[in-house]
Amino acid sequence: MKIRSSEITPEHVYLARPSRRAFLKLALAAAGGAGLVACAPPAAPTLVGPTPAADGQTDELGDAVNRFEDIVNYNNYYEFTTDKAGVAGLAAGFTTDPWTVEVSGLVNKPKTFGLEDIRQAFTSEERIFRLRCVEAWSMVIPWNGFSLSEILNQVEPTSDARFVKFTTVSRPEEMPGLSNPLYPWPYTEGLRLDEAMHPLTTVATGLYGRDLLPQSGAPIRLVVPWKYGFKSIKSIVKIELTAEQPATLWNTVGPSEYGFYSNVNPEVDHPRWSQASERRIGEISRRATLKFNGYETDVADLYAGLDLAANY
Ligand code: MTE
Numbered sequence: 001m002k003i004r005s006s007e008i009t010p011e012h013v014y015l016a017r018p019s020r021r022a023f024l025k026l027a028l029a030a031a032g033g034a035g036l037v038a039c040a041p042p043a044a045p046t047l048v049g050p051t052p053a054a055d056g057q058t059d060e061l062g063d064a065v066n067r068f069e070d071i072v073n074y075n076n077y078y079e080f081t082t083d084k085a086g087v088a089g090l091a092a093g094f095t096t097d098p099w100t101v102e103v104s105g106l107v108n109k110p111k112t113f114g115l116e117d118i119r120q121a122f123t124s125e126e127r128i129f130r131l132r133c134v135e136a137w138s139m140v141i142p143w144n145g146f147s148l149s150e151i152l153n154q155v156e157p158t159s160d161a162r163f164v165k166f167t168t169v170s171r172p173e174e175m176p177g178l179s180n181p182l183y184p185w186p187y188t189e190g191l192r193l194d195e196a197m198h199p200l201t202t203v204a205t206g207l208y209g210r211d212l213l214p215q216s217g218a219p220i221r222l223v224v225p226w227k228y229g230f231k232s233i234k235s236i237v238k239i240e241l242t243a244e245q246p247a248t249l250w251n252t253v254g255p256s257e258y259g260f261y262s263n264v265n266p267e268v269d270h271p272r273w274s275q276a277s278e279r280r281i282g283e284i285s286r287r288a289t290l291k292f293n294g295y296e297t298d299v300a301d302l303y304a305g306l307d308l309a310a311n312y
Helices: 011-015 018-029 084-091 116-119 146-154 195-197 249-252 296-305
Strands: 101-104 113-114 125-132 138-148 161-169 188-192 202-207 220-224 235-240 277-280
Touching: 084 101, 084 125, 101 146, 113 116, 116 146, 116 202, 125 202, 125 220, 138 146, 138 220, 146 195, 146 202, 161 195, 188 195, 235 277
Parallel strands: 101 235, 138 277
Antiparallel strands: 101 113, 125 138, 138 202, 161 188, 161 235, 202 220
């Protein structure tokens, strides 16, 4: 495989952006992640026209963002198919409007948000995050979104709430993969409440400044950058606050292979393969996997005193 020229950040572009790079670094290193990457248009408009170019953008480590074409043509979305290259075609035309997200459970003010409510109530910003799949491939993606905590604060979790459960839409007539009997549909995921409240835990409605395409989890998905990609659940219709740890699809299918935490950790291998390195889409050689996917300074405190090998 050849490295595409668009994936290499020219030195002059890299050096011309010291202030932005410094800001990204500072923002992400801020204790508890109090500050965040805000460097793009406020909302993710629906764009038509040519495919957006990476324009030398990098994450805070200096890694180039992946090409738009790679991000939207190499996908995991099992409700459509388990074939990564086949998702985009099968998901084309998937109905994403109208759409509602019910936020309920142990909250004082349960609310069902329409997509327009979400777009108006919460200001989207660009957040460039690494996505590291449990299968050991990765990408750098410029999302448009905001912190999940903004939604949770509106509904006011009660003092009994300790976990957050997420559910993907289940529409068999549009999602052929739902007939696959190997999986306990609908797709569900979960976080501890403190993980869900962390500023890096992002609700994305766009990428590359465009509304999400169906294959990327349109119209609204989660992005938890320090965890394996399967925690970043797509096309969310329900967010529920619970007292008990919720069952999740992957943890139900293979508890010894897909833990509830699933923090990216090069020191804890998957039972069937190493997690020490990864294949960045668009690169030739493998690269070392970083603990917490490189977000260790932001999130390690969440796990103080926890045995990460036992709580994988
Ligand atoms: N969400 C749903 N509903 N269904 C899925 O199959 N796959 C997960 C996650 N979210 C998945 C999902 C996995 S394994 C990964 S790696 C990421 O989505 C991939 O996101 P991407 O296709 O946008 O790169």
